[in-house]
Amino acid sequence: MTDTEGRRPVLLPANQPERFYRGGAAIAELRGDGAPLAFGPEDWVGSCTTLHGQRDVGLSRLPSGTLLREAIAEHADNWLGAAHLANYGADSALLVKLLDAGQRLPVHCHPSDEFAATHFGSRFGKTEAWIVVGTATENPSVYLGFAQDQSPATVADWVARQDSTAMLGALNEVTVRPGDTVFVPAGVPHAIGAGVFIVELQQPTDLSVTLEWKNFLDDEAGGHLGIGFDTALNCVDRQSWGGERLGELVRHQDDTGAPxxxxxxxxxxxxxxxxxxxxxxxxxxxxxxxxxxxxxxxxxxxxxxxxxxxxxxxxxxxxxxxxxxxxxxxxxxxxxxxxx
Structure with a gap:
């Protein structure tokens, strides 16, 4: 029985592609791997997904050196089961990350399935969710959804002027603690504050519309993924997620001790x-x-x-x-x- 056959659990090594923001100390501490990478804030676990525009960066390898994606393609029924195959084919339909924000992430959002299919030829958009597993600052926060409805013109103006203060200030700031969970539907603008360590689940793409690209990305094109902000901003959810509606996304959960x-x-x-x-x-x-x-x-x-x-x-x-x-x-x- 080999690791590639999909018959037994397989231990995965760390898989930390270089990113544009700092972090990774909490990942190194959890794994006991020694000194963290300066720009290794994400560990892509069990990944069959590449960084946007890359051929193989981001893909997980089994200890044998075989890409997990290739092992699944060869033994899909073992890895995924018949019911999953019938719905999703030989695709795990899942991306898991350990994400340790060493600095605040930029305000960004992700396209829906429909938007991704139309503009990127992708079956999947990028709805995601976070499980907070650690914090390292006095006021660990995430920023999630506009507190008030915003007009297309207002959002476009913020992006054109790269008004970080306005963009971040328009979002709901939520203090989080270990055990909390946050559900982030496609389109909802968000950012993760410095010192927040999460296990992140998401649809298997690397599609991010980065509204706040200046001082984070190399150029504006990285913000709109090459389709122009006139088009890309159509994926932004501009509705209010304030008040009680925010409770649909954020759960402050205590550990019940259930198995x-x-x-x-x-x-x-x-x-x-x-x-x-x-x-x-x-x-x-x-x-x-x-x-x-x-x-x-x-x-x-x-x-x-x-x-x-x-x-x-x-x-x-x-x-x-x-x-x-x-x-x-x-x-x-x-x-x-x-x-x-």
Missing amino acids: ARDLFGQPAQSFFRAERVRAGAELAPSFAVLVALAGKGVVHTEHAGPVEITKGETYVLPHAAGTTTIEGDLSAIRCLPPTT
Whole structure:
């Protein structure tokens, strides 16, 4: 039995493509990997997705050196299962990242499936969600959705003048703590504040319309992805997400101690799913990415036997491994594709 066949859990090494912003210290600390990379704020885990415009940067490799994307293509039924294949083909339909913001990220948003199909020839847009797993500043914050409705002219003017103060000030600032979750539908403008460490689930693309590109990206074209801001800004959700509506996106969640707990609920299920899992969890067969956040334990798989997992390790689990149970003091996030 080889790692490429999709019959057993596979330990994944760190996969940190160079990005335009600083960060990565929390990733290095979690993984126990020593000194962090200066511009390695993202670890793409179980990735079959490349950076926008790149041929292979961002793709995860198995310990054998084989790209996970190639292994899935060759043994898709084992990795993904028949129901997933019927809906999504030989595509995991999921991208998971560890993201450690060493500085505030720019205000940006992501296209919907429809916008991505029309303008980028992509089946997927980029709805995403965050699980806050650590903070390193006195007032750790994220910025999410406009607090008031904005006109197309106003947003276009901010972008043309690169008015960072206006753009950031128009968003809802939300203080977060470990355990909180944030759901970010396509189109909703957002930014992540310095010192916020998250496990991020998203649709498998690298499509970002960066409204605040100055002092972050090399040029304006990187902000609109080559289609011009006159077109790109049509993907921005300019409606108000203030007041009670913000509660649809942000959950301040306490740990219930349950063996398996759904983290995002029904609104996210057509895009991805996530569970916090620990001892006693019995998990149905599925392609999954497992991120070990604390402790150590044993993951027992129905068809591939036990695997010892410890804090900082990341695994990709194939559907063919079967039902999975967990024992020990391990606390982990299990990241799953959309429902089928």
